[in-house]
Amino acid sequence: MTSAEPKVTLELALAHGLTSEEYDRIIHRLGREPSATELGLFSALWSEHCAYKHSRVFLRTLPTRGPRVLQGPGENAGIVDIGDGLALVFKIESHNHPSFIEPFQGAATGVGGILRDVFTMGARPIAVLDSLRFGDPEDPRTRGLIAGVVSGIGWYGNCFGVPNLGGEVNFAPEYSGNPLVNAMAVGLVRRDRIFRARAEGVGNPVIYVGAKTGRDGIHGATMASAVFEEGAEQRRPTVQVGDPFTEKLLLEACLEAMDTGAILGIQDMGAAGLACACAEMPARAGTGMDIELSRVPQRETGMTPYEIMLSESQERMLLVAARGREAEVRRVFAKWDLDAVEIGTVTADGVLRVKSRGCLVAEVPVNALADEAPVYEKPTARPAWQDELSSFDPLALPAPHDLQSVMLDLLAAPGIACKEWVYRQYDQQVGLNTLMLPGSDAGVLRIKGTRRAVALSTDCNARYTFIDPRAGAAMAVAEAARNVSVSGARPLGVTDCLNFGSPERPEILWQFKEAVAGIAEACRALDVPVVGGNVSFYNETQGQAILPTPVIGMAGLIDDADSRCPQWFQAWGDRVALIGAERVSLGGSEYLWTRHRRVAGQLAPLDLELERRVQEACRLAIARHLVRSAHDCAEGGIAVALAESCLSGPAEIGADVEIASASPAHVALFGEGPSRIVVSVPDEHGHRFARLMEEFGVPSCWIGRVGGDRLVIRIGGAPGIILRLGDGRHAWRSGFARYVS
């Protein structure tokens, strides 16, 4: 081993984020002290980010199979069959820590990383979505973060050439030291042309392609597995720098090289870079790998083996080609002006051997790195605050006198208000597939050459998951599925991004355990498998954990693209119906936060069996062209849902509705609950629609008609809200922008 490397001690191992037990385990496994490079490999591969040490025992309970699942968790991305010989590849991933340290590059490389996860499987990316959380919108630092994150996401996706189909932006003070940047990418692949990250075939060449390796991002995976203390900005050098142009070239070159048939396996070099790819690819195939680091294209001089192995320089891939066909691969990459260098070979002995100028610097069994990280089942404890939260009764607070101004406040709440300020900075149409632009419940893309379309959504209400992690997470799945269903699509698969605080705290791990259980329950009930995802722990700064935020990315399929459905009202005279559950609650509501700055109370119950029927009935009503619009009732309750149906379309249009309710007016209007959908139905289909709901046992009630230049909501016979569309528009359109411009 080279003499330039520092001596490996327990202290050095601890400084790498390993525990002393883990260090002992490494020594035991190797039968000797690791070299510095080997220590680096273990610290990266055994980091929480790569090894899911604290989450694995819980994640095992998620349903991951289904007749359409072609690839579940464990690969670069999940894959579901969409018919016509095609499959959808998708995955969501967090880039929270880098984005807090350097918002623009952190968010940009988050998009870059998730795009690579999709095209490394042979798919052409067709959409990205982004789910964002920030701290107090009044805080000027928040404004800077939003501006940086949004322009970073836009810059990368726009330059790369992939449309952004939607997502979410929400706020809570708990995110002020730990914003969340979750990016989801979706790609399309022929089912018989899927590539996997496996190093097959002893003697085959291992080829490095793409950008050169530098010192950026060393130990990014380890950083993502630590909590922030003060001075996190000083970690800036560990944030990678993105180059979307090179990524675009890499995409085209990879897909073209895959077409030659010379490529057998390929993996993106993302977190933990070369180390991760060189360990995981042979581990999956039951092989080993010999590599020579002096052959790795480098853009800096004097890099040590440790640095080369752990660099997280972007826009790189590692691939295994069939021996004798290297030239075909090289020719394609040369056409796109990219490096393609043979750095090693696949071996039979299950060992990763790393040499530098012929000198052995690491020799580790690939399984030890990729499969033998410790799995922890750490203690969980229901937090003391749960009782306090659920015992709070929102009805003990005074009822508002002025429902009208509550309505305007809610429409202008930054979590509810129109996000055009965000998505107009993103290309939404490149690729010529976008049937539903951002701004409806789900983004919808056609699949060229077929009658089909896919609907995509990301959702999570973290107030709900804070109050009740299990029910809240189940509601996130239900809402994501509902958003896809109201667009006319049958939910096909979930990718989840589980953002939590430190799993070493029993209360946080309890939140995590409960949330995973909730996701599993809802996915089983709604028959949607989880095909991939990402866990992001340690979202804490100075002891303040974020709200538990299990973001659900959902993909759905519409068999006939012509029967997609928007969330906005379309025609005067249409009847308005509310279908689904009747129970709502102010617990965890936007109302309670906006008016009283409280996140507490009890959630309305989620009846998953009813949820399934509501969604199925709604999809059928759309497929049979019985409804002209369908919109999920979410934050802000039915009042906000109705206003959004009036305001969000290409042409504003009013409505006049009457809501019957036994509860106080503000609860009926702004109370929130799952399984509720507002639809508009042409007069002539009223009867058929009502019969369909009856058939499915879905409660349904006519509440009014579309038309006019106001939204009038009567309650108990009295006009509770009379909203002129102009006032509503102003509140809703400027509510978000006022914080950022």
Add this chain to the structure above:
Amino acid sequence: MNFGVVVFPGTWSDCDFHYVIGEVLHQPVRYVWHRDTNLSGLDCLVLPGGFSYGDYLRAGAVAGRSPVVGALPEFVARGGLVLGSCNGFQILCEAKLLPGALMRNECLQYRCQSTFLLVENVETPFTRALRPGQIVKMPISHGEGRYYAEPGVLRQLRESGQIAFRYCTEDGRLTKESNPNGSMDNIAGVVNEDGTVLGLMPHPERAAESALGGTDGVLIFHSLLGSLVEDGSFLKG
């Protein structure tokens, strides 16, 4: 009519133009690689949108000096038509095949949105299927689309009818609010003196199917196809 769609490293509207020309309009079309200088057999060359060579210098600056763009003056001189959209417009300005320059949007942000355009000149091969004063709808998607030209150049553009499209409101008024990037005189597209080279920031290929939100972009292609019929070299199929 034979179309070519140029592919620079970093181009992303190439597939979209290829799809619209080939699959929607059923015209012969082929890709042209950026190092290719042989444009024989082509009647109209499209420079599509994207970030050619990454656009890390100025948008279009490197592509404006690429081999294929070097072959354009001769192509145009022998009767070829050139349509540059978005990055293609930026490249044509950088290559001095069109006057003026495209600068960073006034708002300093990228803009992807629908825009309305007032048709100013219907005497070009690209616009002859349009009516003067017609209002058409096409989306934009760019960060550097603010058209700038020296006052003298601008005057000449006006006088010689080289302004093809201007951003306007839905009812055709030329207001500041309808100008998405701060372009001088709301200019969205210009042609060369002969009217054989058109550059515009909007994306006509994204307005070619009603399912995707409009078909006004097709009018540009109809103009092109009709113009060749007149010359006798194209039979509408």
